[in-house]
Amino acid sequence: MITATPRPAPRSHGLLAPTSPVRTARPEDAAAPADLSRPFLRSGALRERPISLHADHAADFLLTEAPDGTLDGCVGPRVHPAAPGEGRDSAGVVNNFCVAGRRGRR
Template sequence: MITATPRPAPQEHARPAPPHAVRTARQEDAPALAELSRPFVRSGALRERPVELYAAHAADFLVAEAADGTLAGCVGLRTHRAAPAEGGGRAGVVYNFCVAGHRQGSGVGAALLRAVLATAHAERLGALFTATTGGGGLFLRYGFAPTTARLAPPSWAASLDPRRNARILTKSL
């Protein structure tokens, strides 16, 4: 008689979630953009924006769309005249960057940030700026560095609420 040590049955390995399609938002995405942003507004990480504002500025937004058609994340990119100290060219401001709680850690934020960087390069922007009330880890991993409001686009810097104590980050392109 031959005895063998039982082997565990082969198990299927968890497959990574398929990549999310990143696309430009459309006006009809405005309610979903507002809903996606709502938890971040409640936490104080984002400013509240009405649905109408999302609709009016839909072209600013890139969205990550999950396979089921829901929005997994979004990020806005608006072009501004750069600060005179930066040569006065054009700079981009990254804003309203958020990823649905259940999608965080799955690469959605990185995909959105790579898409923003590609868009900024295609538009020949000289730099990108953002303000964050968090640590900004993803931005820092992608080459952003702390800066001051003096170097940011003046119209955007003037709109920052000092009570939020946001950290300003920039990346030269």
């Protein structure tokens, strides 16, 4: 008989509840990620982009919302495939990863 030692459940960091819905952004969501990005623009961590660009590329972003519908976070994951003959695997990058201040550490 093989037995396994139970492991404690992973601790939640409190940033997002496990039930927070994640969905693909829609063009009408463009203002919310732009607003969420604003503190990072002021610090120089992100470059400012017009809301029209957020709208044009909305499907490139994932959003998570609070139960009241306000935006808790956004992220823009992107895969960069290797060119044929380049001799490397695809690479990934995470763009515009922002979390609402109210969801940060307590």
